[in-house]
Amino acid sequence: MSSDEGAGRPLVAILSGAGISTDSGIPDYRGPSGLWRRDPDAEKLVTYDFYMNDPDIRRRSWLMRRDSAALTARPNRAHEAIVALERAGVPVRVITQNVDGLHQAAGLPDRKVLELHGSARSVLCTRCGARTATEEALARVAAGEDDPACRECGGILKTATVMFGQSLDPEVLAQAVTIARASDVFVAVGSSLQVQPAASLAGMAAEHGARLIIVNAEPTPYDDVASEVIREPIGEALPALLDGLAR
Incomplete structure (x- = not known):
């Protein structure tokens, strides 16, 4: 200050x-009617080890973010x-x-x-650290890329958020x-x-x-x-x- x-x-x-x-x-994920209580398996989509080691989890995670209200909310x-x-x-x-x-x-x-x-509004590469806007990654998902990779080095991309396990x-x-x-x-x-x-x-x-x-x-x-x-x-x-x- x-x-x-x-x-x-x-x-x-x-x-x-x-x-x-x-x-x-x-949505409130942990509240009485939160997502984690309604669908405990959804927590895997934001758990680091699951995300990094399972391409299907990454695919589902990107679809979840595509459909999320977070980026359009006011x-x-x-x-x-x-x-x-x-x-x-x-x-x-x-x-x-x-x-x-x-x-x-x-x-x-x-x-x-x-x-x-962290922030869901940007994406970073887990290998080289390159950072881009989330909208860019989601546009690639909308265009048909299930699991978009880093354009710089081919590494795994994730939103710049702290996942469970980090x-x-x-x-x-x-x-x-x-x-x-x-x-x-x-x-x-x-x-x-x-x-x-x-x-x-x-x-x-x-x-x-x-x-x-x-x-x-x-x-x-x-x-x-x-x-x-x-x-x-x-x-x-x-x-x-x-x-x-x-x-």
């Missing part, structure tokens, strides 16, 4: 999970409320478990968003830890707070004196240490909460 940004105002850190994007038409009221808070002069940092890019699409500067699990980028995680520890208010929104190490950021913030607010439909392991737990729909609750923080 720059030295003059929001001078004298509390730092608000927001950890966003899948629940913040459901109003944009992107930000909703919750995303816009965070941008409004930032534009009101409050120091804001978003740490997101989502890969949909909707915080940036809503107008939040890239430098204020940490994508713990570790988070240590630099990104370190930045998230720094923000959590420095925050005055830590809002966990739309996250089950069950996936580590991201979930531990909520407890870490509380331990360092932050006011922890949880906005989630279902109970989380950190409800007991939160200053406030809000169960109302995110699209209504988050704008009201952040409006209060902006005053």
Whole structure:
């Protein structure tokens, strides 16, 4: 955070999970009716070892991404409320478990968003590291390529997301830890707070004196240490909460 940004105002850190994007038409994978519960086999499509070793898994994974709402989704009221808070002069940092890019699409500067699990909007080669737009790979799938390979070296392509079985980028995680520890208010929104190490950021913030607010439909392991737990729909609750923080 720059030295003059929001001078004298509390730092608000927001950890966003899948629940913040459901109003944009992107499914919650871990919720009570989420994809992983309805079709546990679908988890293989985003598991690194399965993906790298099974061409059929890659083919199905590309078809899943082709049919996904993530790349055509638009930000909703919750995303816009965070941008409004930032534009009101409050120091804001978003740490997101989502890969949909909707915080940036809503107008939040890239430098204020940490994508713990990467981004679905770009594709990288697992061999040479070349990075291209996801739309380009999906266009190749639409043209008939079941498992498009890297045009540079022929390596296996995958979206620039952290799949199951992969570790988070240590630099990104370190930045998230720094923000959590420095925050005055830590809002966990739309996250089950069950996936580590991201979930531990909520407890870490509380331990360092932050006011922890949880906005989630279902109970989380950190409800007991939160200053406030809000169960109302995110699209209504988050704008009201952040409006209060902006005053």
